[in-house]
Amino acid sequence: MRRSLPAWPFIKMAHNTRTNRHGFSLLELLVAVTLLVSAVTAVSVLLRVNYDTWLDYQSDNLRNEAAVGVLRHIVRQVRQCEEVTAISSSGDNSGSLSLLMPDGSTVVWDHAGTNVYYGTTTANQLLGNNITGLRFVGYQVDGTTATTVAQDVHCVRVTVSYSLPDRATASRTLTTNAWLRAF
Template identity: 70%
Template sequence: MVPSQTRTIRGFSLLELLVAMSLLVSAVTAVSVLMRVNYDTWIDHRSDSLRHEAAVGVLRHMVRQIRQCQEVSAISAAGDSSGSLTVLMPNGSSVIWDHTGTNVYYGPTTADQLLGNHITALSLVGYEQDGVTQTTDPSAVQCIRITVTYALPQRSVATRSLKSHAWVRAF
């Protein structure tokens, strides 16, 4: 009698290959979705951070310059969200800030240098020497409340505001 020969099957069956490919595609899809969500979150955070830094930079620059000035030459009305300010420095030069559109410009004699962008509002309120009484008379302004407002890029209704007070040096 001839012994029966058994065939050895090598390799994977079609069903095994389909199951392995399905698992691999599922894993790659899950990882790519997770990476995309994390990337979008990072981009949103970076945009928020850049706009916040621009607003802080505008506020810090204005406060430092106002603290060094001799007097206020011109200030916009308290309710004006597109404010402008002109101050006289100790060396006799004028410094001007102006909010136009979503940018704040700065410069001596004319505000033509970009100081900060994505700023939706710049409000300036002048106060007399008591620090409580509001005034728009430049000669009576001894303290200025500066409010810088910016919008968050991905949230159309979300805004943030930064405020500071700066006393005029001559006071």
């Protein structure tokens, strides 16, 4: 014969099971949400700073590429020209240059504002922007005596200046000399 157990321990156990709470308390939820918000904020601040740094670098790089492109274009044409037909004074930071090419055409560069223009007979096509200065210095056959007489120029020193945005004193200068091929 089986002996039956009293019902009260099972009833008490069932009652305790029903009153046990499952899940998180309000305090635990607040701590978890606070930690999650702190982590998301830290990551977003880090990403924003890195993105701003990348945008600054990209802007600086574009300005540098524009200046290098202007300098290379002018030097390539100077090396192929027959003679210099007009050159601005060496102190003019917004200079101009005219060259007679082997095919008889005259190419011209001119700096206006922050842009460098290029063209045949008149400088009317944009060559580069964000250029703060363009100077030309003509040198005689010895390569050391500066001259503004176009027929005496055998070497041209080209100086391109540009500034970097968001920096008060960040200015860059690129300089090179180019000898005329006809010399």
